Amino acid sequence: MTPAELIRYLVLAAQREGNRQLGHALRALGLTPAQSEVLRILGEHEPLTLSGIGELLVCESGSNPSRLVDRLVSAGLVERVASAGDRRQVTLTLSPEGRQAESRVREIETALYARIDAALEGVDTEPALELLRRLSTGQPAGEALAKRLAATEAAR
Template identity: 55%
Template structure:
């Protein structure tokens, strides 16, 4: 197996394993990893439009932000607010219940991140992975998230 092929499959396997672990940890909260990502984006950024949320989603590219958001609206976790200046624009924000669920999601993620942070060589993986995704849609979505994060 070529080095590049091994790297590709290791990245895919690590992504799938991480997503499987996250999904299992989120199951008691009644959320999928993609739904939790929407909650975290709104929790970190406050009020955004649907397209604003969509531009920051890193989850599976086949995921439709409108469907994700609709499920979260129906669950009472997100509310829609009409833009007074442009009725065609709708803003989204977390409800009180959504804020509480976002905090629970944050705790689940923090536990996963602690496990990853404890891996030998974890910090050295960041630069090559950033190079791998730079200029591509998921990499750009992540860059927008990082740029918007005041804690970075």
């Protein structure tokens, strides 16, 4: 296997394992990893439009996460609110139940990150982070992550 091929498969294996662990923990909440990402985005940046959520999503390609949001609205976790200035413009916010679910998702993610931190103990992560940045920069998921990081920094 070439180094590029090995990196590709190691990234894929790590992503799948992380998603498997996250999915297992989220099952108790009746959420998928993609749905939990929408809740986390709203928890950090609400109110947002559907396209605003799509710009920040790393888990899904495309800028219109309507099916994800529709399921969360049906579950009572997300509310659609008509804009005061333009009734055609709809913003999305967390419902009270959605806030509780988002809080639980944060707890689940914190536990996952603790397991990752334990695996990284004693490892210089900067070269790996630089490699992953180079591989994702200019790509749709990388751009979504960059926007999300910028929005998080701006909110601080």
